[in-house]
Amino acid sequence: MISTRFNIPTASTGAMLRREVAQASPVGIEADHYTAQGGFVPDELVLRIVATWLNDHAEAFILDGFPRTVAQAEALQQELHVRQSALDVAFLLELPESEIRRRVLHRLTCDACGATFGINLHGLKAGDACPKCGGALSHRKDDTEEVLSHRLAVYRAKTLPIADFYESRGLLRRHDANISPEKLFETFSRDLSAGEAE
Numbered sequence: 001m002i003s004t005r006f007n008i009p010t011a012s013t014g015a016m017l018r019r020e021v022a023q024a025s026p027v028g029i030e031a032d033h034y035t036a037q038g039g040f041v042p043d044e045l046v047l048r049i050v051a052t053w054l055n056d057h058a059e060a061f062i063l064d065g066f067p068r069t070v071a072q073a074e075a076l077q078q079e080l081h082v083r084q085s086a087l088d089v090a091f092l093l094e095l096p097e098s099e100i101r102r103r104v105l106h107r108l109t110c111d112a113c114g115a116t117f118g119i120n121l122h123g124l125k126a127g128d129a130c131p132k133c134g135g136a137l138s139h140r141k142d143d144t145e146e147v148l149s150h151r152l153a154v155y156r157a158k159t160l161p162i163a164d165f166y167e168s169r170g171l172l173r174r175h176d177a178n179i180s181p182e183k184l185f186e187t188f189s190r191d192l193s194a195g196e197a198e
């Protein structure tokens with residue numbers, strides 16, 4: 001929604017890695033080892049993917065799921081500096097862990113376009129056709145209780161410290177994500193429009 005409304009290209013490192021895994025490329029084969037268990041793919045590998053994508057998008061971009069470690073955040077600053085670009089803002093979406101679990105364990109993802117849907121919210125089930133592109137909907141293989149618990153532990157240990165990194169640079173904005181996608185989009189839009197007006 002944000003990408004469309006503000007006409008800013010977006011990339012999700014998770015989606016990029018899943019594409020590599022599906023293609024069984026050398027990067028995908030290496031990444032699968034980590035993503036299947038809910039650990040982080042090595043910084044060097046993710047940075048290579050992001051740097052390649054930024055070659056065509058350094059002027060305006062939204063990165064989703066990146067950076068996930070302080071080392072990635074530092075490397076991103078460096079990559080952008082070289083391209084004479086910089087981050088305007090880093091959003092931290094806050095959600096109680098029980099709600100994260102509920103959403104992830106009831107999530108269906110389209111194998112073709114990557115769109116996501118809530119089983120209850122959208123009345124869909126695994127195997128149904130994606131309402132957006134007709135592709136097949138399925139549960140991601142890392143959307144299980146066990147792998148999710150590990151992902152949350154890794155998130156707390158390695159990703160949460162990034163909040164301080166961006167806060168100390170005056171870039172962090174926190175948003176309560178425990179609201180509907182439409183309401184969250186409204187708060188994002190207000191935030192981003194205020195930035196455009198400055």
Ligand code: AMP
Pocket residue numbers: 012013014015017034035036038039040041042043046064065066067068069072142151
């Ligand atoms: P996501 O689609 O954002 O939930 O990411 C799925 C999985 O891809 C994660 O659990 C990690 O294994 C891997 N991944 C995605 N982004 C990154 C990143 N920035 N650094 C390391 N691993 C990542």
